[in-house]
Amino acid sequence: xxxxxxxxxxxxxxxxxxxxxxxxxxxxxxxxxxxxxxxxxxxxxxxxxxxxxxxxxxxxxxxxxxxxxxxxxxxxxxxxxxxxxxxxxxxxxxxxxxxxxxxxxxxxxxxxxxxxxxxxxxxxxxxxxxxxxxxxxxxxxxxxxxxxxxxxxxxxxxxxxxxxxxxxxxxxxxxxxxxxxxxxxxxxxxxxxxxxxxxxxxxxxxxxxxxxxxxxxxxxxxxxxxxxxxxxxxxxxxxxxxxxxxxxxxxxxxxxxxxxxxxxxxxxxxxxxxxxxxxxxxxxxxxxxxxxxxxxxxxxxxxxxxxxxxxxxxxxxxxxxxxxxxxxxxxxxxxxxxxxxxxxxxxxxxxxxxxxxxxxxxxxxxxxxxxxxxxxxxxxxxxxxxxxxxxxxxxxxxxxxxxxx
Amino acid sequence: xxxxxxxxxxxxxxxxxxxxxxxxxxxxxxxxxxxxxxxxxxxxxxxxxxxxxxxxxxxxxxxxxxxxxxxxxxxxxxxxxxxxxxxxxxxxxxxxxxxxxxxxxxxxxxxxxxxxxxxxxxxxxxxxxxxxx
Numbered sequence: 001x002x003x004x005x006x007x008x009x010x011x012x013x014x015x016x017x018x019x020x021x022x023x024x025x026x027x028x029x030x031x032x033x034x035x036x037x038x039x040x041x042x043x044x045x046x047x048x049x050x051x052x053x054x055x056x057x058x059x060x061x062x063x064x065x066x067x068x069x070x071x072x073x074x075x076x077x078x079x080x081x082x083x084x085x086x087x088x089x090x091x092x093x094x095x096x097x098x099x100x101x102x103x104x105x106x107x108x109x110x111x112x113x114x115x116x117x118x119x120x121x122x123x124x125x126x127x128x129x130x131x132x133x134x135x136x137x138x139x140x141x142x143x144x145x146x147x148x149x150x151x152x153x154x155x156x157x158x159x160x161x162x163x164x165x166x167x168x169x170x171x172x173x174x175x176x177x178x179x180x181x182x183x184x185x186x187x188x189x190x191x192x193x194x195x196x197x198x199x200x201x202x203x204x205x206x207x208x209x210x211x212x213x214x215x216x217x218x219x220x221x222x223x224x225x226x227x228x229x230x231x232x233x234x235x236x237x238x239x240x241x242x243x244x245x246x247x248x249x250x251x252x253x254x255x256x257x258x259x260x261x262x263x264x265x266x267x268x269x270x271x272x273x274x275x276x277x278x279x280x281x282x283x284x285x286x287x288x289x290x291x292x293x294x295x296x297x298x299x300x301x302x303x304x305x306x307x308x309x310x311x312x313x314x315x316x317x318x319x320x321x322x323x324x325x326x327x328x329x330x331x332x333x334x335x336x337x338x339x340x341x342x343x344x345x346x347x348x349x350x351x352x353x354x355x356x357x358x359x360x361x362x363x364x365x366x367x368x369x370x371x372x373x374x375x376x377x378x379x380x381x382x383x384x385x386x387x388x389x390x391x392x393x394x395x396x397x398x399x400x401x402x403x404x405x
Numbered sequence: 406x407x408x409x410x411x412x413x414x415x416x417x418x419x420x421x422x423x424x425x426x427x428x429x430x431x432x433x434x435x436x437x438x439x440x441x442x443x444x445x446x447x448x449x450x451x452x453x454x455x456x457x458x459x460x461x462x463x464x465x466x467x468x469x470x471x472x473x474x475x476x477x478x479x480x481x482x483x484x485x486x487x488x489x490x491x492x493x494x495x496x497x498x499x500x501x502x503x504x505x506x507x508x509x510x511x512x513x514x515x516x517x518x519x520x521x522x523x524x525x526x527x528x529x530x531x532x533x534x535x536x537x538x
Contacts, residue, residue: 096418099422100422100425103425103426103429106429107429110436110437110438110440110445110446111440111442111443111444111445111446111447112429112432112446112447113447114443114444114447116454118443119443119444119454119458119489119490119493120486120489120490120492120493121489123493124489124492124493124496127493127496128496131496131497144488144500144501144502144505145492147485147489148489148492170496172443173443176443196406198406198410198411198414199414201414201418202414202417202418205417205418205421205422205425206421208421208425209421209424209425209428212425212428212429213428215447217443218443330424331424332420332421332424335417335420335421335424336417336421338413338417339413339414339416339417339418339421342413343410343413343414346407346409346410400410404406404407404410
């Protein structure tokens with residue numbers, strides 16, 4: 001029962017997230033895409049509320065957090081679910097998406113895709129925050145927990161704390177079942193924003209397989225990719241307000257999110273040549289993450305963000321590139337890359353696709369840059385490359401969808 | 406979309422589907438039984454935290470709130486997996502590293518803990534709970 005309540009607590013966030021339906025460009029989307037955007041909006045809203053309450057010392061209760069969420073539901077004014085365009089794709093692509101989501105449900109239900117990081121830090125952080133009713137700096141800074149990455153951005157633990165607030169305790173299975181929900185939401189978001197069911201199906205296939213081989217159940221990666229796909233698709237297809245919100249969530253989900261935001265803003269500037277907007281779009285993300293780093297620094301929690309000050313091992317460049325490229329094969333002969341690059345190679349005019357292509361290249365290079373900061377990076381690459389390379393792959397799917405408009 | 410593009414996407418999706426099913430299959434059976442822990446089938450072998458994840462919920466009600474406790478497998482040099490599993494499974498207690506001063510309570514996974522200052526207060530198939538005399 002607790003597990004069901006926990007998941008219901010996350011799903012109910014769709015209702016306050018419907019406030020994003022007030023955006024004219026979101027109103028044009030088909031219903032599944034609007035529901036996905038609403039889930040993204042709801043997650044962003046509840047984590048922002050919990051984060052803010054942490055600083056104004058308001059307790060986290062169902063009442064104190066529920067009131068602003070209900071206010072969002074009222075303000076959304078969402079009545080007619082049928083508004084918006086018709087779904088963009090044939091039945092085949094929808095069936096394909098559902099098959100991959102169903103297999104992912106099977107994978108998590110039989111404990112085949114659980115990420116170790118759920119057990120070692122995402123879960124512990126979420127439930128400690130829940131019991132403390134705040135971002136527990138004493139817990140994060142405790143010397144014995146030095147491997148828990150004390151300064152990792154808090155969106156996922158805050159989301160887990162919200163689910164725990166609803167269910168009265170943390171649900172390990174709930175955290176796992178979040179993955180197929182987010183996979184479906186990611187697919188629907190791209191399907192609506194790009195108006196392309198075929199590439200939404202391909203994205204689902206790549207992510208579902210990538211999640212399985214990379215073992216990300218319960219970790220932050222499905223959340224990160226959900227917001228990244230929305231952000232890049234929104235930027236590519238001119239949903240700028242939505243992109244700004246999604247980018248803020250990206251920066252607040254994982255350390256590498258900051259780099260993603262910077263590259264996306266750069267790509268927007270290069271491809272759209274609008275200086276003011278290329279500053280405004282990443283501004284919420286910059287404020288949020290700046291605030292978090294200042295908070296982490298003030299509480300002596302800096303860990304991963306301090307890596308940037310470490311020395312770079314250029315002598316390992318060949319080994320790092322070789323090992324990363326080996327992991328990038330995903331043990332299926334680079335099929336995910338071929339499936340996204342071949343349609344691009346068939347085009348002469350990339351048009352809108354330049355933006356996601358630049359982000360894909362940038363995030364791939366930044367991954368190599370990260371790895372070069374480790375004295376012996378082999379283990380690190382083996383443990384993480386298949387997960388982190390899903391970001392450039394997802395960007396390439398968006399690029400392919402953009403060229404096929 | 407051109408016919409060629411559709412063929413590429415469809416072909417890749419089919420390959421990914423087969424690879425995905427194979428990946429799930431090779432993580433071992435049973436395939437349609439409810440798992441006891443969230444790590445039961447992450448690989449064909451037993452996960453390093455499985456016994457801890459089975460034992461800790463049984464031990465939890467026996468520990469006072471706020472008690473200092475540690476968790477490890479005696480004789481195993483890699484103490485981190487069981488220790489961090491305990492941090493997540495005992496949110497009402499203070500779980501400290503087994504590599505420092507030992508606390509009042511010790512949860513020993515699989516192997517007995519032979520420190521004479523401690524006595525067994527509960528025993529389960531996956532391990533034992535000890536308390537300092």
